[in-house]
Amino acid sequence: xxxxNNAHNTVRxxxxxxxxxxxxxxxxxxxxxxxGAIAFDxxxxxxxxxxxxxxxxxxxxxHGVGNxxxxxxxxxxxxxxxxxxxxxxxxxxxxxxxxxxxxxxxxRRASVACYHAKKLGFKGVIAATSGxxxxxxxxxxxxxGLKCIIVQECYDSKGIGQPEIIEKARACEAYGAEVIQLTxxxxxxxxxxxxxxxxxxxxxxxxxxFGISGVETLGSELIENSISLIxxxxxxxxxxxxxxxxxxxxxxxxxxxxxxxxxxxxxSVNLKGLHMASDTDFNRxxxxxxxxxxxxxxxxxxxxxxxxxxxxxxxRYIDKYVTVNQGEVFxxxxxxxxxxxxxxxxxxxxxxxxxxHLAQSMKEDQTxxxxxxxxxGAGKHHxxxxxxxxxxxxxxxxxxxxxxxxxxxxxxxxHPGLIECETLDLKKIKGSCIRNLAKDAIxxxxxxxxxxxxxxxTVAFVKEICEQCHxxxxx
Amino acid sequence: MISKGTWVxxxxxxxxxxxxxxxVPEDTAKVPLLMWVKGRLLEDGELNAIVSVKTxxxxxEEGFLVDSSPSFRHDYGDxxxxxxxIAFMVKRLVFGERNE
Numbered sequence: 075x076x077x078x079n080n081a082h083n084t085v086r087x088x089x090x091x092x093x094x095x096x097x098x099x100x101x102x103x104x105x106x107x108x109x110g111a112i113a114f115d116x117x118x119x120x121x122x123x124x125x126x127x128x129x130x131x132x133x134x135x136x137h138g139v140g141n142x143x144x145x146x147x148x149x150x151x152x153x154x155x156x157x158x159x160x161x162x163x164x165x166x167x168x169x170x171x172x173x174x175x176x177x178x179x180x181x182r183r184a185s186v187a188c189y190h191a192k193k194l195g196f197k198g199v200i201a202a203t204s205g206x207x208x209x210x211x212x213x214x215x216x217x218x219g220l221k222c223i224i225v226q227e228c229y230d231s232k233g234i235g236q237p238e239i240i241e242k243a244r245a246c247e248a249y250g251a252e253v254i255q256l257t258x259x260x261x262x263x264x265x266x267x268x269x270x271x272x273x274x275x276x277x278x279x280x281x282x283x284f285g286i287s288g289v290e291t292l293g294s295e296l297i298e299n300s301i302s303l304i305x306x307x308x309x310x311x312x313x314x315x316x317x318x319x320x321x322x323x324x325x326x327x328x329x330x331x332x333x334x335x336x337x338x339x340x341x342s343v344n345l346k347g348l349h350m351a352s353d354t355d356f357n358r359x360x361x362x363x364x365x366x367x368x369x370x371x372x373x374x375x376x377x378x379x380x381x382x383x384x385x386x387x388x389x390r391y392i393d394k395y396v397t398v399n400q401g402e403v404f405x406x407x408x409x410x411x412x413x414x415x416x417x418x419x420x421x422x423x424x425x426x427x428x429x430x431h432l433a434q435s436m437k438e439d440q441t442x443x444x445x446x447x448x449x450x451g452a453g454k455h456h457x458x459x460x461x462x463x464x465x466x467x468x469x470x471x472x473x474x475x476x477x478x479x480x481x482x483x484x485x486x487x488x489h490p491g492l493i494e495c496e497t498l499d500l501k502k503i504k505g506s507c508i509r510n511l512a513k514d515a516i517x518x519x520x521x522x523x524x525x526x527x528x529x530x531x532t533v534a535f536v537k538e539i540c541e542q543c544h545x546x547x548x549x
Numbered sequence: 550m551i552s553k554g555t556w557v558x559x560x561x562x563x564x565x566x567x568x569x570x571x572x573v574p575e576d577t578a579k580v581p582l583l584m585w586v587k588g589r590l591l592e593d594g595e596l597n598a599i600v601s602v603k604t605x606x607x608x609x610e611e612g613f614l615v616d617s618s619p620s621f622r623h624d625y626g627d628x629x630x631x632x633x634x635i636a637f638m639v640k641r642l643v644f645g646e647r648n649e
Contacts, residue, residue: 085570149643156642198606221606231580237623244621247587252605255585256563259577261570265563265584273606353577408635413643453623461626470631486631490639 085264092267096382099270099277101194104382111515113524114383116390120326124283124385127330130186131291137217138175139185140291144299144443145170149413150426154433157491164309164436166429168444169296172418176213176245177206177449179292179320183280184210186288191276192218198275202266202380204228204239205316205363205421206448211278212249222251223275225266229257230356237462238362238421241453258356263380279380280319286385289323290330296443297331307334309440310432312425315340315395316368318376318388324445325391337393341428341495342369344397345480357466358481360400360459364424369395374506389507389529396495398427399475401485405493406430407456420456422448428495460484504529508539516546551617555590558619559602561612586610587619 097103102123107114125133134140147166155163174181184207191199198221201211208224215222224246228239235255243253254269256262270277279285293311300308311328313321325338343365348355350367359365373395376384406427407420426444433442452458460470463484470484474492478485487493508525515521517540525536540547551557564582588602588610600614 085564085568152643153639223606229583229585231577231583233583235623237626240621240623244623247605250605252586252608257580257583259569259573259582261564261573261582264570273608349574351572351577352574353580405635408632409639412636413639452621452625455625457629457632458624458626460629460631464627464629470629472631472634486635490642 083268085261088264088267091271093382095267095270096277099275100279100282100381101276102282107383110518110521110524112511112517113521116387116527119383120283120287120385124287125186127290127294127327130287133189134182134185134288134291137185137189137214139181140174140295142170142173142295144168144296144303145416146303147410147414150409150430151433153409153413153490154430158434161438162434162436163438164433164440164442166433166442166444167300167308168416168426169292169299169446170416171292171446172422172449176209176249178210178422179289179446180205180207180210181213182292182323183207183285183288183319184214184278186284187211187276187278187282188214188218188220190284191278192220194276196276197221198223198273199278200225200266200269200273200275201278201280202262203280205242207280208242208251208253209245209249212246212251215251216249221275222249223254223269223273224251225254225262225269226256227258227262228255231257231353234357236357236362237453237458241451258351258353260351266380277380280317281379281381281384281386283385286319286323286326289320290327292445293324293327294331296324296445297328300441300443304441307332307336308443309436310337310339310442311445312339312341312429312432312442313445314364314422314424315342315388316363316365317372317379318384318386320446321388322386322391338391339394339396339428339432340369340388340392341396341398341425342366343403343424344399344496347479348481355481358468360463360468360484361403361421364421366397370503373503375510376507387528389504390527391530392500395498395500395503396428397498398424398495399478399485400480401475401478402427402487402493404456404460404484405486405490409490416447417450419448419450419454420459421454422446427493430490431493431495504531505539508536509543509545512540512545516548518548522547551590551594551596551614553590553593555617556587556619557590557600557602557614558585558587558616559600559610559612560585560615561610585615586612590614
C-alpha cells in the first residue's frame with residue numbers, strides 16, 4: 075500500500091524537486107531577490123510580490139475580513155491592578171479577531187493568498203497547517219470558488235487525534251475543503267509537495283509576502299482603533315508568536331501607520347522539553363500552536379518554512395520575547411469568560427497572559443493591547459483541552475505555575491498574583507539566528523549589513539557574533 | 550458491504566518505518582507515517598478492504614476503508630471542576646462576591 079514503489083516519488087526524489095515545485099506553486103522567483111553570499115532584499119520582495127496596505131484593506135473589506143472591534147478589558151485590568159504598585163496597572167485592550175470570517179486573524183493572511191491565487195488563474199489552493207489557518211484558507215477559497223486542500227498533522231500512531239486539530243478539520247470540511255490528516259512527522263512536507271505537483275494548485279503558504287502583508291492591516295487597525303477610542307497610540311502591543319508571521323505583519327502595519335514608538339512584545343507558551351516531531355509527545359501538549367516549539371526555531375532559523383525565503387522575519391521587529399505556562403493560559407481563558415463575558419479559544423489568549431503581567435509594571439495611564447482572539451468550540455476550548463490532558467495522564471492542579479513541567483503537569487495558578495511571564499534573552503536568540511543564516515558562508519560586507527537588519531542590531535554586533543562562532547568574513 | 554457512492558474515510562500508509570526521514574525522533578521512527586482522507590466510494594467495498602475513493606477536490610485516492618459515513622464526535626470533555634474554582638476566585642477578587 076505504500077507509494078515508495080512508485081518511481082520518482084521517494085522522499086529524496088520529491089525533495090530534490092522542491093525548488094521547481096515551489097516556483098510553480100507560489101509564482102515567485104525567490105532567486106531574483108538574492109545577493110551577496112546569503113543576503114536577500116526583503117523589502118523589495120515584500121513590495122514587488124505583495125500588495126499595498128490600501129489594496130489589502132479593500133480586498134479584506136470585500137471578503138469578510140478586518141475591522142474587528144478593539145475592546146477594553148475593564149475587569150481584567152481591575153484584577154491586574156490588585157497586584158500592581160499604586161499608580162501602576164496599564165489599561166488592557168483586546169482586538170477581537172475571532173470576529174473575522176472563519177474565526178481568527180488568520181483570515182487576514184488567507185484573504186490575500188486566495189485573492190492572488192484567483193487572480194493568477196489557479197484552480198485551487200493548498201495549505202499545510204494544523205491550525206486556524208486551515209479554516210481561514212477554506213473559508214476564503216469558498217468565497218472565490220477555488221478548490222481547497224488542507225494538510226494536517228493530526229493523530230498519533232495509535233490514531234488518537236488532538237481535539238483542537240480535529241475541530242479544525244471539521245471547520246475546513248464545513249467550508250468545503252478536502253482534509254488530508256497525517257500522523258506525526260516532518261514528512262508532512264513531502265506529502266504536501268506531492269499534492270502541489272499532482273494538483274498544480276497554488277501554495278497558500280503562511281510565509282509568502284501575501285501571507286504576511288495580509289496581517290499588516292491588523293497592525294494598522296490597532297493604531298486607528300486606539301486613537302479613536304483613547305486619543306493616542308498604545309504603548310505596547312503583545313502578539314502570540316509561533317511562525318513569526320503574526321508579529322512581523324502586525325509590526326509592519328504599525329510602522330506604516332504611525333511614527334510613534336510602540337513596544338512589540340512576542341509571547342509563546344513554554345513547551346520546553348517536548349519534541350515537536352515525537353509521536354509520544356504529540357498528545358502530551360495542550361497547545362498546538364503559539365508555543366516555543368515553533369516560536370524559537372522559526373525565530374532562529376526563519377527559512378525553515380515551506381517557501382525558500384520566509385516573509386516572516388520576527389527578529390526585525392520584536393522588542394521583547396516572553397514565555398508563559400499552559401496553566402496560566404487556561405486560567406486567563408476562564409477569567410476572560412467570567413469577567414468580561416467573552417468566550418474565546420485558549421491558543422489566542424497566550425498574549426493575554428503576558429499582557430496581564432506586563433500591565434502591572436506599566437503606569438495606569440498607559441495602554442497595552444492584546445492583538446488577537448480566536449473562536450472557540452468543541453475540542454478547541456480550555457475545558458476540552460484540560461479534560462484531554464487528564465485523559466493523557468497529565469496532572470492538572472493548583473500551585474505555582476513556575477513549577478509546571480510540560481508533558482507532565484499543568485499548574486493552574488493558586489491566585490492571579492502568581493501569573494508571571496518570563497523574559498527570554500533576545501540577544502542570545504539573535505546570535506543563534508546569525509549563526510544559522512551565516513553558517514558555511516564567507517560573508518561579504520553586504521551580508522553583514524543584511525544580518526544587522528535581520529536581527530535589528532548594529533554591524534558591530536553581527537561581527538562580534540561571527541568572530542565568536544568562527545564564521546568567515548571577507549576583509 | 551458498503552455501497553458505491555457512499556461517503557467514506559480511508560487510511561493509507563505513506564511511509565513505512567524504514568522509509569522515514571533520518572531526523573525524526575526514535576519513537577516516531579518506529580511507526581509508519583499514516584494518512585486519512587474522505588471521499589465517495591468508487592465501487593462497492595468491505596470495511597478494512599482496499600478501495601478507491603474520489604475526494605472533495607476530485608482526486609482519486611486508494612487505501613483501507615476504515616469508516617462509512619464518518620462524522621465528528623469531538624466534544625468538551627469531562628467536567629474540569631478547577632474551572633469553577635477559577636471563576637469563583639476571580640469574581641470574588643474583582644466584584645467582592647462570596648457566593649461559592
